[in-house]
Amino acid sequence: MTMQPVLIAGQWRAAQSSGSFRAENPATQTPLAEEYPISSWEDIDAALEAATAAAAVLRTTPPEVIADFLERLAAHLERDRDVLVEMAHLETALPRKPRLADVELPRTVNQLRSAARAARAESWRLPTIDTQLNIRSCHAPLGPVLVFGPNNFPFAFNSIAGGDFAAAIATGCPVLAKANTSHPGTTRLLAVCAHDAAKAAGLPPGSIQLLYRTSHADGARAVSDPRTGATGYTGSRHAGLKLKSAADAAGKPIYLELSSINPMLMLPATIAARGAAIAEEFTGSCLLGSGQFCTNPGLVILLAGPATDAFVAALIERFKAAPVGTLLSRGVAQSLASSVSALQAAGAKVLAGGTPGGGSGYSFANTLLSVSAAKFIAEPEKFQIEAFGNASLLVIAQSPDEVVRVLSSLEGNLTGCIYSDADGGDDNLYRLFEPLLRQKVGRLLNDKMPTGVAVSPAMNHGGPYPSTGHPGFTAVGMPAALRRFTALDCYDNVQGERLPEVLRNQNPRGRWRFVDGNWTQADIASGS
């Protein structure tokens, strides 16, 4: 068995490794054939050195070249679709169709093409010009970006070709990717595509690099290294906070997506009017992909009453009847079992499921729990454990005041939803609850499940701590997601050719710029 090479400085080469690992097929619970290296610091050091050199070139690489790379990569993913889907299916047990082939891969391709458009338009730069004082500023790439991808999206959030990757590259930041260890083979195939696209587009070596695994200590050292510009991390709260602590101490920006239970408020008039339809919709959203989404609805707040009783009964029936999917890994299965136990220990009642197994490979019964609002309010931290997977907790309140107190005790989340009556029957409660929920979430939805995260300029896939590390940034949505990996560069009394093209008087590409307080695509009169 030969060890897979790492991608450093434009070369696939043997790792300087301190050990190796293999991925596992979660459906058969057997290790896969390929062996991957655990890189030692020498690999990280070499990659950071190459990334630094690449960053210097990419700073002045025309946006068209970067866009060309992103589009070539998108095309390569489409070309290699079957191989990619097969490998991702093997490593994650996510269904080939529709999930991997018809949903996630097209989304990833779309995301890369959106990033290419954002790179060309340069709207992420927010070019701002004061013609009277001749002070001009724009956002500019921060330098090498480390990307740590999650286990649950082998394509769309992969550290190669996923959202953070696309956002960083689109601004001209080299990416040093750390594969998620549950799908190293998928990441390797994506990196082969990206490496070929980078060569064809003429990106400097070191623009795209891949390591499979490092020690936790080396990971912390990497995010705080002087050569590192910023870090994007999606994954567990525990590992993420260790990286955050190291990055913070070194003053290095780090963007984290850590955990979220995505509270939903189902208001009484709408539950009375169309409880059965909402139960159907909720079950679909909650069990989709075995619930392994960062925006999976994990907490449902309801006001007690006969309609709620019927709604809960319908949920129980659907949860019991729905097929049990395979989970992504042994770790996910263990963590889900332990979260469900912790919720029970705190006083939540199991309404459906609650036990391991029921599907092929790693699996856990579709699980519904409930707790009274009074108990929730008494120990809110105990009921906000993320049960990542096919489980959700209902919180039953006896009064609007109890709902207010539940909402006030929520941690920060990526999303929050309110279902309310179309004819206005819930409007007073909406007005009471909305301001409280609004402050706890990045994206507020009405009458819509949170599991879809559209690639839209207006999307916020972010939220208050601890769902992310900073409430002002989004991981999805161009151009805002790109701005995470940038610094604000100001030019004071700098003339003509010495300015970045986007700040010069002539604006031949018609970029949107904020000039003297107004947005315009026009040139600046040369007398200015």
Next chain:
Amino acid sequence: MTMQPVLIAGQWRAAQSSGSFRAENPATQTPLAEEYPISSWEDIDAALEAATAAAAVLRTTPPEVIADFLERLAAHLERDRDVLVEMAHLETALPRKPRLADVELPRTVNQLRSAARAARAESWRLPTIDTQLNIRSCHAPLGPVLVFGPNNFPFAFNSIAGGDFAAAIATGCPVLAKANTSHPGTTRLLAVCAHDAAKAAGLPPGSIQLLYRTSHADGARAVSDPRTGATGYTGSRHAGLKLKSAADAAGKPIYLELSSINPMLMLPATIAARGAAIAEEFTGSCLLGSGQFCTNPGLVILLAGPATDAFVAALIERFKAAPVGTLLSRGVAQSLASSVSALQAAGAKVLAGGTPGGGSGYSFANTLLSVSAAKFIAEPEKFQIEAFGNASLLVIAQSPDEVVRVLSSLEGNLTGCIYSDADGGDDNLYRLFEPLLRQKVGRLLNDKMPTGVAVSPAMNHGGPYPSTGHPGFTAVGMPAALRRFTALDCYDNVQGERLPEVLRNQNPRGRWRFVDGNWTQADIASGS
């Protein structure tokens, strides 16, 4: 002697204090009469509670009301100018004229009026609308903001009425100000103005609050309190990093301005062509306000040669001839003396000054030091100590390559300047050095001293760590400075009246909005 009251929840009231302090007149080195409380946690707790209540009201307060407050405050400052200038002069020894009365106070007033315009225009919100998917997002206030102001700008960066204050209030965030202990009386007078303006404008109590001093432990507890939205801090690196560490651990945004030595590159052809004029300009910038500016040029990089010898000789002469000003406090004088000693101990040579005294009250001789680039490169951290005050270090390089290595070893700074020949004689060196300096600074200047920080939309008064805590944000310049105190609020499938006004289809005030990829002031067709 009665203790001055604190301003909490809309009332001037006696502090819950653990002690008291008095300010000192730095020109006479004698304590001033007024006694100010060191607040205990009870005061902070009460203020955070009142701020939380205010934040809920301010979130939906019309921008006109907030703008009205900022304009009233500006007018009060103009009305009370003489009293304010007198008190600030007493507490800081900064000259009444031109500095306090003709420069800093008008700047502060201008800044408040700019903030009022930014509040009205709402451009800080970056409203972004996807009409096809009906996803809409905008920035929104983060909640209570703690402001810690510096010692060197009793008006313009005061925690009451200064830059961070104006930026936070303009977005609808209440401000809990911690006075700088070197000018509590000035801060109190400003708070009287602000309190009156807030009442007249109809802001909720708790919108503007003032404490004079707390323990370091209580300060750290306050920035990490769950009720705190964010913190703005300008001051010493040591104290700032302690607050950063506490805020980071709690996931609370903190914006810091810590220290900066503001490197300057004087290229050889321009020194040969107009060295005398530049020496004059540099001396003025470096000694202005006794050098007590965050953008004071503290490091000058020169290439050795006869023109440089003449330039250095001219600087020495001017530094020796210039009058010695009074420093802001005993602490500033001690810290300057200790920084100059540390630079000498590391191997820098004193060319002028280097000793305490020479002016009235706390003072230190105008000081010029020099070191070879070779020594600088060998121990770069030892020569990047901020000597806050009227001192600057020259670094003499023997070759462009040495300059490259000096630039590569620089920490992050607020500003960097390059002086170069107008006829192109330095252009090759400019192209070599600029990319290196660019990455180390927030604002890059050409042929201009950095000490002026214009209130311009294009300004960046920020920079890479450790000059600030995040390279993407500025403390000066509307609307960008406002965005520090905001979260990104996304609305997915939320209809009509439930949206914030700035995101609705109708746009009666003609706000600039990013709609489907273009900036526009138009309404959105209601079919969308």
